[in-house]
Amino acid sequence: MRLHVDQRHERVLELVRERGSLRVAELAEELGMSAVTLRRDVEALAAQGLVERLHGAVVWPTGQSRPAPAAAAAPAEGLVVGMVVPTTEYYYADVVRGARETVEAAGARLTIGLSRYLPDEDAAQARRLLSTGADGLLLTPSWEHGRPEPGEGLWTAEQGTPVVLVERWAPLGHPAASLDRVRSDHAHGAAEAVAHLARLGHRGIALAVQDSPTAPRLRAGYRAAVEALGLDPVPDSPGGGDPARSEADRFGRTLEYLCQGVASGTVTAAIVHSDADAIVLIPRLQARGVRVPEDLAVITYDDEVAGLADLPLTAVSPDKYAVGAAAARLLLSRLGVRGRGAADPRDGGRSSRRHLDILPALRIRVSCGADHPSR
Structure with missing residues (x-):
């Protein structure tokens, strides 16, 4: 049975807590997971301070006691x-x-x-x-x-x-x-998308985002990655801004922005927020002669419906x-x-x-x- 990410994390913590340390390969085999998936899970747990990584091993944090995994839970009935x-x-x-x-x-x-x-x-x-x-x-x-x-x-x-x-x-x-806080690191997600496109050879990468609480963090991560990787600067998308403008106008301006970028040779890839926007934009780009991904590589943000598009969309997927x-x-x-x-x-x-x-x-x-x- 395939475990959800939260269930995998719980199982990893249980085993490491019980044994103190385990090699990544051994832990992956015991859990029936790929080493890539396990390393990603361990990185997430380490970022929260719940485990430590050391020379290919997963270690219970230094100075923390290791209670028996079967310890009784305090009742929460009525809470x-x-x-x-x-x-x-x-x-x-x-x-x-x-x-x-x-x-x-x-x-x-x-x-x-x-x-x-x-x-x-x-x-x-x-x-x-x-x-x-x-x-x-x-x-x-x-x-x-x-x-x-x-x-x-x-x-x-x-x-x-x-x-x-x-x-x-x-x-x-x-x-x-x-206050305590838990959030998706949207800036990291945007930066990962930029880095992936850069690894594919793209230097002119556009960002087309709709106005939302997510947008400022996407812009921050995008700009940080473009600067860190020394990529070519690309003018900002006109897609957001005046809330009085209609959705049709927003899509029209974003479409023109991407078509002009491709035609001028300054844009060869784009990160689009969200999946739904990309699903609307890509057929319009194709109708204007812009081939995806040959002329314009596209990564979307959210991964709600990206895999269901006619052209399956690479996407950043917040958990x-x-x-x-x-x-x-x-x-x-x-x-x-x-x-x-x-x-x-x-x-x-x-x-x-x-x-x-x-x-x-x-x-x-x-x-x-x-x-x-x-x-």
Whole structure:
């Protein structure tokens, strides 16, 4: 049976905790995983400080005790976790599922509040959940750029109960910056896409993003990678900006931007956010004589429907389930829940605050022109 990434992580931690250290090859064989998959899992766990990597081995962190894996879990019966998200559709469906399954595995219950991106609805939903018995909150406020504007979001740090921000962050100095946080590292995902295209020989790489809370981090990662790799600078996409413009106008401007870049020879590859945008744009590019991937290699961001396109799309894939699961484990640990479902059975909620960034994966398919697309 194929294990989900969260289940794999749990099993890796269980074995390393029990034995102290294992060679990567031995651990991969025992778990029935490829060495590549295991190394990716170990990197994610090491980034969270849950294991250490040492000369091809996976080691339990120095100075940490190794409790027996069968230790009894503290009961969470009757515990209620409240979760406020903009929507349970599209991106957040898997985030909510990861949180729900983790909470339920611990014997607790998840309740949901939806803001639908309405002004002040986040705080109203949080108050409602607390008034109906929520013991802690997982919050995804409707902050336009994924972070609060000055003076915005102060209420998130004023709750009298544990709070974990999910797919959101607050700048240093903002009261919410001291809250626990779990998010996808979208900047890393964009940088990985740039690096992959550069390895394929591309030097003029465009970024076409729609306005969303994800966009600022995508731009930051893209620009950092272009600079670090010494790639040719490409003018910014006109796709975002004025919200009064129609979707048809946004697509039209993005289409012209990419066609002109290809015609001038300054653009040979593009990163497009999101999959849905790419699925609309690629047939229009082809109708204008731009071949994908021969004239324009394309990588999309999100991987919601990228594999279902006529031309399967290479995509950066944030692990939304893992984000929801990690946030739930972290909140459960703050509430004193130990064992299965808790963030770390070693701390029982006593550790310092945590900011966890979950790295997205790159799914190679046809649209980037790679020689060995994955299935």
